[in-house]
Amino acid sequence: xxxxxxxxxxxxxxxxxxxxxxxxxxxxxxxxxxxxxxxxxxxxxxxxxxxxxxxxxxxxxxxxxxxxxxxxxxxxxxxxxxxxxxxxxxxxxxxxxxxxxxxxxxxxxxxxxxxxxxxxxxxxxxxxxxxxxxxxxxxxxxxxxxxxxxxxxxxxxxxxxxxxxxxxxxxxxxxxxxxxxxxxxxxxxxxxx
Amino acid sequence: xxxxxxxxxxxxxxxxxxxxxxxxxxxxxxxxxxxxxxxxxxxxxxxxxxxxxxxxxxxxxxxxxxxxxxxxxxxxxxxxxxxxxxxxxxxxxxxxxxxxxxxxxxxxxxxxxxxxxxxxxxxxxxxxxxxxxxxxxxxxxxxxxxxxxxxxxxxxxxxxxxxxxxxxxxxxxxxxxxxxxxxxxxxxxxxxx
Numbered sequence: 001x002x003x004x005x006x007x008x009x010x011x012x013x014x015x016x017x018x019x020x021x022x023x024x025x026x027x028x029x030x031x032x033x034x035x036x037x038x039x040x041x042x043x044x045x046x047x048x049x050x051x052x053x054x055x056x057x058x059x060x061x062x063x064x065x066x067x068x069x070x071x072x073x074x075x076x077x078x079x080x081x082x083x084x085x086x087x088x089x090x091x092x093x094x095x096x097x098x099x100x101x102x103x104x105x106x107x108x109x110x111x112x113x114x115x116x117x118x119x120x121x122x123x124x125x126x127x128x129x130x131x132x133x134x135x136x137x138x139x140x141x142x143x144x145x146x147x148x149x150x151x152x153x154x155x156x157x158x159x160x161x162x163x164x165x166x167x168x169x170x171x172x173x174x175x176x177x178x179x180x181x182x183x184x185x186x187x188x189x190x191x192x193x
Numbered sequence: 194x195x196x197x198x199x200x201x202x203x204x205x206x207x208x209x210x211x212x213x214x215x216x217x218x219x220x221x222x223x224x225x226x227x228x229x230x231x232x233x234x235x236x237x238x239x240x241x242x243x244x245x246x247x248x249x250x251x252x253x254x255x256x257x258x259x260x261x262x263x264x265x266x267x268x269x270x271x272x273x274x275x276x277x278x279x280x281x282x283x284x285x286x287x288x289x290x291x292x293x294x295x296x297x298x299x300x301x302x303x304x305x306x307x308x309x310x311x312x313x314x315x316x317x318x319x320x321x322x323x324x325x326x327x328x329x330x331x332x333x334x335x336x337x338x339x340x341x342x343x344x345x346x347x348x349x350x351x352x353x354x355x356x357x358x359x360x361x362x363x364x365x366x367x368x369x370x371x372x373x374x375x376x377x378x379x380x381x382x383x384x385x386x
Binding site: 012013015016022023025026027028030032035037041042044046048049056070071072073074075077078079080082106112117118119120121122123124126127128130149151152153166167168169172173174175177178181182184185186189 | 203204206207208209215216218219220222223226228230235237239240241242263264265267268269270271272273275310312313314315316317318319320322323337341342344345346359360361362363365367368371374376377378380381
């Protein structure tokens with residue numbers, strides 16, 4: 001807290017009194033969660049979207065290309081250029097999930113994988129996390145295994161060209177963008193850029 | 194497309210046949226949107242979360258501190274360190290919305306504001322956008338105007354310390370992280386880091 005700011009009471013941790021499902025869908029549930037303020041005693045329902053954790057994969061070839069996927073996205077009713085990713089299975093390890101999604105969506109597999117970071121897609125209204133996995137030395141070695149209704153254009157692009165898209169608004173998926181920006185940050189820290 | 198990849202048919206743009214509301218809440222609606230594949234002719238309902246656009250603000254003081262907010266977040270049932278932000282009003286300009294949210298949440302206001310970028314929080318299932326605004330030369334000049342149930346701890350922190358948190362997982366809100374990483378990228382491009 002800057003010394004120029006007047007003291008204000010810190011925010012309280014509200015008491016979670018329980019939840020009920022308002023809507024069940026194939027990709028998430030919408031809950032109403034009852035909370036009570038510990039000081040004021042007021043009670044209110046807050047809306048929470050509950051989904052499995054997600055994973056996004058930065059996949060780097062030996063010649064410094066990144067694996068990108070382009071697909072029609074129903075949320076925005078438009079095409080979107082992204083990195084591979086998807087929904088984790090129950091109990092699945094993030095790195096295993098990342099390698100699985102990479103292989104199924106693009107046919108690429110690689111030698112070494114590690115975590116780039118983990119975020120909350122939206123802590124205000126959403127309970128799940130999204131994990132970012134870096135896989136290096138990937139090559140196309142497997143058949144594609146798309147889910148029903150998946151149609152994916154797989155591309156590889158030089159890292160510097162992808163980073164230009166990142167800077168210029170060519171990649172708008174917030175989670176893909178986060179993963180690529182974190183990849184760039186760690187790459188700079190390692191002295192490779 | 195890398196020359197090593199076999200040709201695959203490009204993804205189709207599905208035809209949007211109309212939508213119905215499955216759930217209405219205070220913060221978003223959940224729609225079922227009917228789509229038909231233009232080649233296969235199959236029809237299916239896809240789930241879309243429809244919310245107003247959001248705005249997040251990177252606010253920089255003249256002594257190179259960033260304005261952060263810490264609050265209890267009902268989605269993750271935990272505290273989260275973020276940048277100021279909120280829901281845009283209908284027809285509101287992103288920069289005007291960013292300056293309004295900054296002032297209301299933190300009491301800070303500043304001299305010059307510009308866009309850092311715009312993302313889709315989740316193109317797969319969510320239609321809205323989130324805008325990132327940079328406001329420079331901010332100072333605390335206004336009274337706080339919190340919404341009902343808002344309790345916000347306002348902090349200022351040196352830029353380099355915030356970027357250490359960004360690298361180390363101390364800021365997990367995906368959209369706040371995106372804004373700070375884009376701020377860092379543009380700052381580097383401008384030769385100030």
